[in-house]
């Protein structure tokens with residue numbers, strides 16, 4: 001069987017060549033055929049989601065996603081992909097839960113809605129009772145071998161948890177504090193990230209994770225450090241508008257604060273990635289996305305003020321410096337008018353043995369030293 | 374006391390600290406603004422801007438440490454506001470708004486100066502911690518990340534710190550040139566002419 005080291009080698013090679021799944025599928029097939037590993041049952045629960053991660057998974061080619069579902073993993077329950085429906089489908093979920101406890105991988109896609117006991121998000125029907133995403137994910141999560149959250153919503157809350165978060169949404173880790181959730185973040189998650197993590201779990205167990213529970217093999221380095229436009233950045237050559245081919249730092253690129261391997265791996269079957277088509281990285285793999293990454297075309301987030309207005313950091317900077325300059329100019333004018341400036345300067349520069357005091361002469365704004373006649 | 378005598382007001386360590394820190398802060402803040410939003414007409418080598426920013430940040434940290442050690446050795450609390458300075462500040466403000474003719478009697482520094490100087494130490498410490506955390510992005514000091522809520526917030530706080538420094542430094546320079554030039558002289562030579 002493929003060693004872990006070789007597997008990690010393929011993770012990188014696949015990123016460069018753009019055929020990661022194609023590279024790992026044959027050895028996994030072989031290991032399965034020889035009985036060295038067994039297919040791990042996978043359940044995918046979609047909570048508050050746009051299904052973007054499923055669509056992203058569908059981009060796998062070759063082998064096709066369908067091939068993986070049936071031949072490499074035991075993909076059992078997934079709204080978007082399964083053929084059966086209704087209680088028959090749901091029974092698969094319940095069966096796996098009761099018959100294979102601590103043996104299946106639970107994938108969660110979508111944010112966990114907390115508002116009103118999670119009742120804005122129903123994911124199943126049991127004995128005539130609507131089951132919330134909050135309840136089901138927690139129940140299945142406690143008995144899963146691994147819990148994998150995919151996409152920005154399931155990992156850190158994502159867009160639904162953005163200000164003012166009307167549904168009180170959070171990521172999955174928040175509702176499963178007793179165990180580690182593996183976070184495959186991204187909006188959406190790259191199919192290689194999801195599949196690579198699943199294969200690693202199936203073959204070697206938990207991969208090395210970063211401080212936010214993300215597998216280091218995919219999220220180990222910032223976008224900026226691998227970016228093909230880094231030489232522009234280093235030389236200080238910046239695009240002044242989106243659509244230009246220089247470094248996009250000035251138009252809000254979040255590459256310097258975002259961890260992912262997009263510059264090498266690229267998207268859509270290795271065709272391109274955001275910076276490659278002249279639009280800034282929006283930082284979708286980071287906790288706090290999208291709030292702290294917005295506006296996507298500005299370097300820093302706007303600062304909220306009470307009353308709902310938001311002011312850009314540049315305006316705050318110019319505002320504060322403008323007010324200060326105006327205050328200094330005003331003070332100087334008043335000081336000239338009142339004669340304080342004259343007084344202070346004479347007092348502190350007059351040649352005398354000790355500091356003299358000054359008195360006002362009759363003429364407007366003229367001071368003279370007291371001891372001179 | 375002999376009226377002809379000049380009083381030493383600024384020991385050498387304070388003067389070294391002052392000018393070293395002043396130069397470093399100007400460089401840090403200017404390069405910080407360049408890092409924040411590069412001026413297209415400047416076309417600096419960006420890697421170098423970084424190096425300058427961090428070099429002066431380390432230097433500034435050195436000068437601040439020097440001054441803090443010095444304050445401990447001399448038991449010098451002249452720049453630390455006391456409770457009475459809140460009251461004193463009202464008088465200082467009134468003076469600067471031309472509502473009274475002279476500053477309220479104070480110690481080495483007036484209440485306004487104390488508040489500004491002390492705030493610089495605090496803001497400097499915060500910005501430096503955040504700066505060092507950005508430098509090690511994700512390797513060390515991740516708790517700073519968590520505490521503040523993300524690198525973007527870290528950047529924002531540092532930007533606001535830089536704005537605070539530039540605004541207060543402007544006021545500081547303006548007042549040093551227009552209030553009492555002999556105090557400015559003292560920061561260079563160490564001596565100030567004695568009040569009669």
Ligand code: HEM
Pocket residue numbers: 256299300401402404405406408409410426427430431496497500501502503504505507508528529531532533534535538
């Ligand atoms: C008083 C101290 C400091 C001030 C006022 C300051 C100010 C700034 C400002 C305004 C920026 C631009 C932020 C942005 O808009 O993205 C910046 C960036 C940066 N500073 Fe500082 N800084 C200070 C100390 C430090 C220190 C001590 C270090 C490291 C040892 C440091 C390292 C950095 C780095 C690495 C960046 C780039 C961050 C990024 O691109 O996001 N700074 N600083």
Ligand code: SF4
Pocket residue numbers: 223224225227228229230231233246247248249253254255256275281
């Ligand atoms: S385009 Fe973005 S990621 Fe690339 S070098 Fe510029 S700032 Fe860094």
